[in-house]
Structure formats: structure tokens, C-alpha cells
Amino acid sequence: MTQIRASSNGHGLDLVPTRPLVEESIDIRFPLAPGDRVIIEEGAPVSIGAPLAERYRDTILAQASLPEGQVGRPGERWTPPEPATRRGPGRPTVRGQGRPTGGELLFPWRHGWRIASGEHAEALDAPVNGIVRELIPGVHIVVRAEGRALRGIVAIGGATRGRLQLAAGPSGELRPGGLDVGLAGAILVVGARVDAETLTRARAMGVRGIVVAGLPSKERRDYLASEARQRAALHRLPPFAVLVLDGAVRRSIAGPIVALLEALEGREVAIVADPPALLFDEPDLDLSAPPPDLVRVRSGRDAGREGRWIASLGQRRFEDGVLLEAAQVRFAEGPAVVPIGDLERFSLRSARAE
Amino acid sequence: MTRDPRAFFALDIGAATASAALVARLAGRWRLLGTLALPAAVGGSTACRTLLDRLGAADPGMAAAIGADPDAIERIPTVTVRSGRPRQLAVVAGSERALAPLARIAVGAGWSVRQGSAATLDPLAMSRLLLDPGVDAVLAGAGDPPGADERGAMRELATLVAAVAERRPNLTIVLAGALTDELARFGDVAARPGEVLLGAAATASADGHGLGELLSELALPPDDSRRAAIVGIQTLAELTARRVEYVEIGFDAGVRAIADPTLGRDEPVVRSAVVTAAALVPPEPDDAVLDRVLGWSTLPLDRHRLRDRLRELRINPWAGAAGEGAALRLAAARAALGRLLESTEQMHAGAPADLVVAGGGAWAVAPGPVVTLALADVLRRPGATQYAYDHARLLGPLGSIADPDERRSVMADLADDLLVPLGSVVTPAGLRSGRSAGRLVLHADAGDTELDLVPGGLALVDLAPGQTAVADFRFRDSVRLGAKGRQFEVEVAGGLGGLLVDLRDVPLKLPERHDRRREQLSAWQASMWAGLDR
Numbered sequence: 001m002t003q004i005r006a007s008s009n010g011h012g013l014d015l016v017p018t019r020p021l022v023e024e025s026i027d028i029r030f031p032l033a034p035g036d037r038v039i040i041e042e043g044a045p046v047s048i049g050a051p052l053a054e055r056y057r058d059t060i061l062a063q064a065s066l067p068e069g070q071v072g073r074p075g076e077r078w079t080p081p082e083p084a085t086r087r088g089p090g091r092p093t094v095r096g097q098g099r100p101t102g103g104e105l106l107f108p109w110r111h112g113w114r115i116a117s118g119e120h121a122e123a124l125d126a127p128v129n130g131i132v133r134e135l136i137p138g139v140h141i142v143v144r145a146e147g148r149a150l151r152g153i154v155a156i157g158g159a160t161r162g163r164l165q166l167a168a169g170p171s172g173e174l175r176p177g178g179l180d181v182g183l184a185g186a187i188l189v190v191g192a193r194v195d196a197e198t199l200t201r202a203r204a205m206g207v208r209g210i211v212v213a214g215l216p217s218k219e220r221r222d223y224l225a226s227e228a229r230q231r232a233a234l235h236r237l238p239p240f241a242v243l244v245l246d247g248a249v250r251r252s253i254a255g256p257i258v259a260l261l262e263a264l265e266g267r268e269v270a271i272v273a274d275p276p277a278l279l280f281d282e283p284d285l286d287l288s289a290p291p292p293d294l295v296r297v298r299s300g301r302d303a304g305r306e307g308r309w310i311a312s313l314g315q316r317r318f319e320d321g322v323l324l325e326a327a328q329v330r331f332a333e334g335p336a337v338v339p340i341g342d343l344e345r346f347s348l349r350s351a352r353a354e
Numbered sequence: 355m356t357r358d359p360r361a362f363f364a365l366d367i368g369a370a371t372a373s374a375a376l377v378a379r380l381a382g383r384w385r386l387l388g389t390l391a392l393p394a395a396v397g398g399s400t401a402c403r404t405l406l407d408r409l410g411a412a413d414p415g416m417a418a419a420i421g422a423d424p425d426a427i428e429r430i431p432t433v434t435v436r437s438g439r440p441r442q443l444a445v446v447a448g449s450e451r452a453l454a455p456l457a458r459i460a461v462g463a464g465w466s467v468r469q470g471s472a473a474t475l476d477p478l479a480m481s482r483l484l485l486d487p488g489v490d491a492v493l494a495g496a497g498d499p500p501g502a503d504e505r506g507a508m509r510e511l512a513t514l515v516a517a518v519a520e521r522r523p524n525l526t527i528v529l530a531g532a533l534t535d536e537l538a539r540f541g542d543v544a545a546r547p548g549e550v551l552l553g554a555a556a557t558a559s560a561d562g563h564g565l566g567e568l569l570s571e572l573a574l575p576p577d578d579s580r581r582a583a584i585v586g587i588q589t590l591a592e593l594t595a596r597r598v599e600y601v602e603i604g605f606d607a608g609v610r611a612i613a614d615p616t617l618g619r620d621e622p623v624v625r626s627a628v629v630t631a632a633a634l635v636p637p638e639p640d641d642a643v644l645d646r647v648l649g650w651s652t653l654p655l656d657r658h659r660l661r662d663r664l665r666e667l668r669i670n671p672w673a674g675a676a677g678e679g680a681a682l683r684l685a686a687a688r689a690a691l692g693r694l695l696e697s698t699e700q701m702h703a704g705a706p707a708d709l710v711v712a713g714g715g716a717w718a719v720a721p722g723p724v725v726t727l728a729l730a731d732v733l734r735r736p737g738a739t740q741y742a743y744d745h746a747r748l749l750g751p752l753g754s755i756a757d758p759d760e761r762r763s764v765m766a767d768l769a770d771d772l773l774v775p776l777g778s779v780v781t782p783a784g785l786r787s788g789r790s791a792g793r794l795v796l797h798a799d800a801g802d803t804e805l806d807l808v809p810g811g812l813a814l815v816d817l818a819p820g821q822t823a824v825a826d827f828r829f830r831d832s833v834r835l836g837a838k839g840r841q842f843e844v845e846v847a848g849g850l851g852g853l854l855v856d857l858r859d860v861p862l863k864l865p866e867r868h869d870r871r872r873e874q875l876s877a878w879q880a881s882m883w884a885g886l887d888r
Contacts, residue, residue: 018397034481061478074517087628107517109510114396114477136521138485153669217661247669248662299666300674314408319677322719323883324393341393341672 012312035116056118147281448504531555586753608632722850777849
């Protein structure tokens with residue numbers, strides 16, 4: 001039905017989806033669970049390192065009574081009344097049966113309240129400057145972050161912060177042997193892929209985060225298992241996160257993103273999980289727009305290749321006779337016909353789908 | 355809206371694909387002039403503009419006749435439907451027995467469902483479930499009257515849900531069955547931004563229809579493409595006076611609808627389900643999803659690589675569609691169709707459809723005969739059925755035309771363009787193994803074709819789109835082909851895949867060993883796939 005003719009709209013370049021390179025002032029979300037203690041207030045400004053909340057690893061369900069005349073609301077904190085002073089030696093307490101440590105009111109039940117009470121608090125600190133836009137105890141804290149963000153497709157781990165360092169080339173790979181203690185406190189850009197062993201060792205050495213183009217499912221699974229074991233231990237390591245920029249298979253980091261990361265090298269950045277992004281607040285950083293005709297192969301056999309757009313060609317038959325919208329692209333090796341669906345281009349401005 | 359203008363755009367904007375079609379009135383009837391599908395991020399207006407450009411370049415006379423000049427993009431009206439991210443529903447009940455029918459109804463109503471009962475979750479875990487920010491609505495239900503196993507937990511459950519509703523005022527709450535008696539716990543519901551709605555018990559009707567309708571209304575907005583496609587199928591059943599089944603495998607959900615012609619009845623007869631678990635690739639493909647895709651895969655991939663490829667397909671649904679990518683999509687689509695059928699078992703009853711219409715981007719990359727085979731692999735209905743594909747994604751936009759007469763009139767005009775005929779599939783069941791099960795003589799305009807019927811195999815007979823023929827089957831032993839017998843005369847229609855006589859087992863039996871299974875599937879697929887390079 002469609003005709004094999006070049007489109008007149010900039011040789012059809014507008015048929016290629018645009019990936020915004022950076023976004024301004026994004027909302028980042030920190031999930032909370034019932035029982036977690038919120039420290040900040042809605043509308044309050046937060047600065048880097050400021051405590052937002054205390055999260056509890058072991059939350060238990062308990063029953064509590066409010067002092068007479070006090071009306072509780074779900075989500076409010078409950079603090080146990082001070083016990084009357086007594087003489088003599090204290091009685092030994094058993095875990096879970098000692099004096100209640102306080103908690104969060106869940107719902108009224110019988111003559112008291114069901115509460116969520118926790119042990120082993122972990123501080124949740126702000127990784128960026130911003131303003132608390134929404135706060136619902138037991139649900140989440142939403143912070144409007146200052147600065148700009150480079151989006152990834154997934155981030156594993158909690159919010160973290162460190163100075164950015166390029167540890168491998170855009171199509172390279174960081175192996176465990178490439179890590180040393182001098183990298184402690186850094187967020188490393190490690191190239192095309194990374195394995196679970198490198199991630200685990202990086203975390204143990206005090207590296208704060210990893211930025212990588214592709215994280216294979218097996219490595220992701222193995223790392224998450226290691227992470228779960230780590231969480232079960234009482235000894236905590238500093239926060240650590242892995243930001244995956246593209247997908248699950250090996251591919252080079254896109255040229256325009258490499259240029260951005262190179263410009264950020266040595267500066268403080270943060271990784272957050274929701275949305276998965278690398279955040280930086282560098283108003284002086286002047287980002288140059290990528291060439292408008294630069295296109296990149298997103299996926300498939302040629303994933304990561306970059307070239308210059310020539311023109312759209314309409315429908316063409318590809319491998320196994322599959323009929324797809326096609327374009328001619330000039331790569332370093334020469335021009336080639338590529339399915340348009342494989343391509344992406346970059347823009348400094350946010351592009352919105354309808 | 356289509357009465358005055360000479361042309362209109364039909365736009366279906368999904369999570370992965372923006373599909374545009376240009377429909378124009380020519381020689382007194384509506385015709386499809388062009389169609390274009392692009393990644394959703396590109397947007398529908400780019401697709402429409404490109405269609406106009408291409409029409410102008412290919413046939414300036416026709417473009418002028420319908421007023422499709424370069425400025426027409428602002429003037430030509432657009433019928434748009436959209437499908438967004440599925441909303442998440444937390445389903446809770448007092449007991450596992452009460453939970454099961456509630457969850458089943460919610461699953462078919464287009465919700466992404468998370469569930470738990472007071473029997474398996476303590477109040478803390480249930481609070482955690484309902485307070486999860488990903489949850490958009492809560493369905494708390496009980497039988498009416500409540501069963502003995504749920505009575506003890508109902509009060510605490512209602513109190514817990516009311517407390518969550520107070521903490522999350524925007525959350526939509528649905529109380530069903532006997533839990534509606536607990537409405538007073540939710541205070542002044544009119545002052546609350548999120549609705550508190552009352553529904554019938556899941557077991558109030560045999561198919562939970564009342565509650566299902568309410569949940570569908572909440573899950574899918576009025577311009578939802580899947581909801582509109584169901585109306586489109588209903589209209590198609592009326593127009594063709596045939597039983598039509600629609601199976602769509604989309605990026606975020608699968609749709610199944612079975613529509614019967616009204617034949618003078620007041621109420622249209624359509625049963626439908628929108629199932630998020632039947633998306634082409636769920637956001638986090640678990641082992642069960644992986645096993646199913648692996649079971650249909652013709653690619654030599656181990657589990658880890660297959661999982662990577664599925665994740666990539668989810669992240670970049672348009673990328674890598676040629677070659678192995680097409681085979682991967684077909685395996686994922688078969689697996690998703692299997693999940694869709696499992697989730698809609700209650701719709702299996704009744705005679706098989708006369709016409710099966712496939713929809714969704716999952717089928718777009720493969721040749722017609724291969725799509726027919728993929729559908730026949732999973733649907734496995736003894737009988738004779740015609741297959742077609744909604745290639746231009748018109749069923750949604752046309753189904754959204756509010757005036758039923760106008761909708762019927764446009765769809766009747768577009769009958770020849772609306773669907774691509776894939777062909778007819780005849781599937782006899784109960785064949786005995788042996789060298790020959792009988793003979794087929796196909797009486798077509800071009801002459802007769804005779805064929806030996808070999809059990810366990812596939813026989814493909816050329817029958818071009820638009821042609822009809824009479825297939826005369828003579829089996830050695832009695833088989834099931836609609837009815838039971840040895841001799842059948844079946845009227846069949848042609849298509850891209852012609853007539854496919856599927857003599858394989860019903861249900862399909864495949865080798866247990868993965869390599870042999872893959873070989874078998876590859877051989878069947880290769881026999882239908884013209885232009886296969888491997």
C-alpha cells in the first residue's frame with residue numbers, strides 16, 4: 001500500500017525516534033514501606049546528604065494503644081509512652097518482646113491500633129539538591145531534583161553519589177582486575193558491558209556506582225543474588241547503584257552520551273533508581289547538541305553503530321523477506337540500508353511522544 | 355464525523371507503535387488509501403504527514419481529488435484511539451476461595467493484577483501491598499452472602515482498606531459483594547478525590563459480568579484502542595453475519611473477543627477480555643514466560659540469551675525485526691497467545707468462530723502464511739476457520755465511531771480493505787496415525803486439485819485472496835471436523851496463505867527434547883516462509 005519514495009520531510013529524518021540527551025528538573029521517587037520514619041516535610045528544600053527518612057529492614061506488626069484523648073490517623077508516628085521510673089536492676093528483654101520502639105499507625109483495631117514497628121534503621125539521604133514535592137508515609141517521597149538528568153533504562157540499587165570517572169572506552173569492558181581501591185567513592189563508566197563479579201568487587205572496594213551500556217540478564221541476576229546476601233548481613237556497605245543505559249546485550253555507549261560523560265568526568269554526579277537516571281547539577285557545563293543527522297542503531301546485530309542519515313527509502317525487504325520501513329545511512333564503512341525501526345537520534349531538547 | 359469530509363485519518367497510538375491510515379471517499383464509498391506504522395515515539399502526526407506526502411508523490415490526481423494538499427494535515431479530521439500503560443489493581447479478600455473469582459475477573463478486565471487474601475498475608479504485608487505506589491486501585495471483595503471462611507476476616511480487611519484509602523486519597527477503591535456493607539468506614543466518600551465504588555459480588559452472575567464491566571470501565575479509558583477494537587469486531591460480526599473471534603497480541607496486553615451477529619436480537623452478543631499477562635513480552639519476563647517462549651522458539655538460543663533478547667524486545671519493540679528478530683517475535687507471540695487463551699478459558703465454550711481476526715504489532719513482521727501457521731499452532735480448533743489480519747489497525751479507530759449506523763456504513767464500505775485475508779485453515783481432529791488419512795479434492799474456479807492427506811503433517815493449497823472453493827474431504831476413518839464423520843464438503847476462502855490443511859494432533863504434540871522440538875517447529879515454519887534465508 002505504501003509507496004517506495006523518499007519523504008520530503010528533511011529526507012524523512014523525522015521518522016526516526018528522538019532520544020533526549022538530558023532532561024531538566026526531574027521528579028525522583030524514593031519508595032517507603034509501612035514503618036519507615038520520615039524525617040523531612042513536604043515542601044521543604046533538601047540538600048545533598050540531608051536525611052530524608054529512616055528505612056527499617058525488619059518491620060514487624062504490633063499492637064499499641066494511644067494515650068486517652070489522643071486521636072490517631074493512619075500513617076502517623078506512634079511513640080511509646082515513657083515507662084514509670086522503677087528501682088532495682090532492669091529485667092532482661094527478648095528481641096521483639098522488649099519495650100516497643102515506636103512505629104507507624106496502620107489502622108485502628110479493636111481498642112487500639114495495629115502498628116508497623118521496625119528494627120535496624122538505615123538512613124535514606126538525599127543524593128541531590130531539590131524540593132520535596134510529595135510525601136506520603138509508607139508510600140514514597142518525591143523530590144524535584146535540581147540540575148539535569150541523563151536517563152537510563154534501569155537502575156539497580158539505591159540512590160548513590162560520587163565523582164564520575166571513565167574506567168573503560170565506550171565499547172570496552174571493565175574486568176575485576178581493573179579495579180583498585182583508588183576508585184573508592186567514584187561512579188565508574190565501564191563501557192559496553194559488565195559482569196556480576198566486577199560489580200560485586202566494585203561494591204566491596206567502595207565504588208559508589210557503575211554506568212554501563214548493557215547488562216546481560218545472567219549478570220544482573222547473579223549480581224542481585226549477591227546484593228540480597230549483602231542486604232541480609234548486618235554489616236552495611238555504602239550505597240551502590242548500577243545504571244544501565246541501553247539494554248541487555250553488549251553495545252557501545254552512544255557517541256553523544258560519551259561526550260556528555262566525558263564533560264562530566266571528575267565532577268560529582270548521582271544515580272537514582274526511579275526514574276533510572278544519572279543526575280548532575282552543573283549549570284556552567286555547556287553541552288553541545290549532537291549533529292542533527294547523527295543516527296545510531298539501537299538493537300540487533302549492528303547495535304551501537306553510528307552513522308549519518310541520508311534519506312528514507314519507504315518499504316524494503318530485509319533478511320528472511322521481512323518488509324520494513326527503510327533508510328539509507330552512511331556509516332564509516334560506507335552507505336547501508338537499515339530498517340528505520342532500528343535507529344534512534346539524539347536531541348538536547350526533550351522530545352515528547354503524542 | 356465521516357459524513358461531510360472527503361477523507362479522514364484513523365490513528366491508533368499504542369505504547370510501541372503509532373499506526374496511521376488514510377481513508378478517503380472515492381466513487382461514493384470509503385476506501386483505504388494508505389497506511390503507515392512507525393515507532394510510537396515518532397508520533398501519529400508524523401505518520402499522517404508522511405502518508406499525505408506519499409500519496410501526493412504516488413498519485414497527485416487522487417491527492418487533489420480528496421483535497422490532500424500539503425496543508426491538508428490541519429484540515430483532515432482524525433479518529434484517534436490510544437492504548438496506555440496498564441493500570442495496576444490490588445485485589446484483596448478475606449480468604450483464598452473468595453479471592454480467586456475476584457482476581458479472575460480483574461485479570462480479564464484489562465488490569466495488571468496483584469493479589470492477596472487475609473489467609474496468606476498478615477495486615478502488615480497487606481498494607482504494604484495496598485500502599486505500593488504502583489497500585490492505582492484496590493478491589494476488596496467478599497461473597498454475598500460471605501462464606502464462613504471469610505466472615506472472620508472481613509471487618510479487619512475493611513478497616514485496613516479504609517485506612518489505606520485515608521492515606522492515599524487519590525486511590526480508587528472498589529468494594530464488592532458483602533464488603534459493600536462496610537462503606538461507612540470510608541467516611542465522606544463524596545469529598546474524596548479518588549472514587550469509592552460499589553460492585554456486585556464476583557459470583558453474582560455465572561461470568562461475573564456486572565463486576566467485570568465496572569472494572570473494565572475503570573481500567574480502560576473511553577478512547578482505549580482495545581476497547582474500541584472490541585466494538586469494531588462486534589460490528590464486523592453484524593456485517594458479515596458470522597461468528598468472529600479477535601485475538602490481539604499487543605505490547606502491553608492481549609485481547610480476545612468473540613462476537614456473534616445480532617440476527618434480530620436487541621442486545622449484541624460479545625464476550626471479551628483484555629489480559630495484561632498476554633502482552634508480547636511482559637516488563638519482567640519470569641521463568642514461566644521464558645519457558646513458554648523457549649517452547650515455541652525456532653532459534654538456537656540458551657535461556658540466558660533468550661532472556662536478553664526478550665528484554666531487548668521489550669525495551670526496543672521496533673528494533674531488530676528482520677531475520678532472527680521476526681522468528682523471535684513469532685515465538686513470543688505464540689507464547690503470549692497461549693497465555694491469553696489460558697486466561698480466558700471461560701470463553702472456550704461454544705462453536706468455533708467462522709472468522710478469526712488477528713491484531714497487534716506482534717504479527718506485523720512475518721509473511722501471511724507464517725502468521726496463519728502461528729495462529730493455528732496455538733488455537734487448535736477442530737473445524738474450518740477463515741483467518742484474517744487487521745493490517746492497518748483500523749478496527750480500533752473505526753470501532754470508536756460513536757454512531758452505530760455511521761460505523762456500520764464506513765466498515766461496510768471498507769470491507770475489502772479492512773482486513774488482509776490470511777487464508778482458511780481446516781483442522782480435523784481424531785486422525786489415526788498411518789500413511790494416509792484420506793484424500794482432499796479442492797474444487798476451485800481454476801480447476802480441481804487433489805491431495806493425499808498424511809496424518810501429522812501440513813498441506814498447503816494455493817488459493818488466492820478473494821477466491822473461494824469447495825474442499826471435498828474423504829477420510830478413511832471417522833474424524834471431528836465441526837461434526838463427526840468421514841466425508842465433508844467445506845466452503846473455503848483464499849488468502850495470502852491459501853488453504854492450510856492442518857493434519858497435526860489436536861492439541862499439538864511436540865517432542866519433549868528441546869532440540870527436536872525446535873527442528874520440528876523450524877521445519878513447519880520454513881515450509882510456509884517464502885524468502886527465508888536460513
